[in-house]
Amino acid sequence: MHIFKGMLQKTILRPVEFEGVGVHSGESARIVLHPEGPDRGIRFLLSGKYIPASYRHVIATDHATVLGAEGLTVSTVEHLLGVLYALGIDNLTVEFLRGREVPILDGSGYYFYKALKDAVLELRKEARVLQVVSPLEVGRGQAHIRAEPYEGLCVFYRGYVRGLLQEGTARYCGNAKEVVFARTFCYEEEVELLQRRGLARGGSLKNAVVIGEGRVHNPEGLRSKDEPIRHKLLDLLGDLSLLGARLSGRVFSHLGGHALNYTFVKALAESSLSTSLRSSSVSTPW
Numbered sequence: 001m002h003i004f005k006g007m008l009q010k011t012i013l014r015p016v017e018f019e020g021v022g023v024h025s026g027e028s029a030r031i032v033l034h035p036e037g038p039d040r041g042i043r044f045l046l047s048g049k050y051i052p053a054s055y056r057h058v059i060a061t062d063h064a065t066v067l068g069a070e071g072l073t074v075s076t077v078e079h080l081l082g083v084l085y086a087l088g089i090d091n092l093t094v095e096f097l098r099g100r101e102v103p104i105l106d107g108s109g110y111y112f113y114k115a116l117k118d119a120v121l122e123l124r125k126e127a128r129v130l131q132v133v134s135p136l137e138v139g140r141g142q143a144h145i146r147a148e149p150y151e152g153l154c155v156f157y158r159g160y161v162r163g164l165l166q167e168g169t170a171r172y173c174g175n176a177k178e179v180v181f182a183r184t185f186c187y188e189e190e191v192e193l194l195q196r197r198g199l200a201r202g203g204s205l206k207n208a209v210v211i212g213e214g215r216v217h218n219p220e221g222l223r224s225k226d227e228p229i230r231h232k233l234l235d236l237l238g239d240l241s242l243l244g245a246r247l248s249g250r251v252f253s254h255l256g257g258h259a260l261n262y263t264f265v266k267a268l269a270e271s272s273l274s275t276s277l278r279s280s281s282v283s284t285p286w
């Protein structure tokens, strides 16, 4: 891997606010996204302290991605980050005015996308892009994620939905609309277990798809036949953003989740660091 310079960095034109419940904590949250200048990256601001949206600050990956610094944590960051990554937004601050879990809204990235898509501002500085120059793969059990060289970014997620879809592949190659609408989901039998573990306290049929025996509990049904697979792709985009740089490459995930996404991002970042340290033409990437 190496770092090269390419497209321009982006932020947002104006502050944008979101309010709602946190799906795991059940607590009410209010966040405001503030524009930032170049090279600031994406950061969360809580109680006057910044937590960078970086793989270096991942402290948990159990059913959501949790970031932390200086004893503070912010959770369920992946849907918002997935939308920011798909829109190519490199710099902004997510300030928590209340709570510390990103509002789940309707369980997808749709409302983030809707509010931000026309508020993107290009900055006069080139973006940092990490280019995959040789294949890299991580795996755990049946799941694996692989990166291959490619000009641009194309991300594939292959998986199944128990009782509903034997196998399907979702693809993101630049069209955010194909993934942002897909809602988070869980299986019927997981609900009680999740709640017993203190998770999904804010979960409801208004912000999550619940899948039972060959059917979904939500009266409105699925937004697409492969909605859960597309959601896993949105999660993956959010976790990829923790690289702290844009990615140029093709990524294939088979059954990956937050934990493996994290392992993958860390491996990608570390491999790029070791390459840049060896190369005299490339300075420290970030």
Ligand code: ZN
Pocket (backbone or CB within 6 Å): 078, 079, 184, 231, 235
């Ligand atoms: Zn998710």
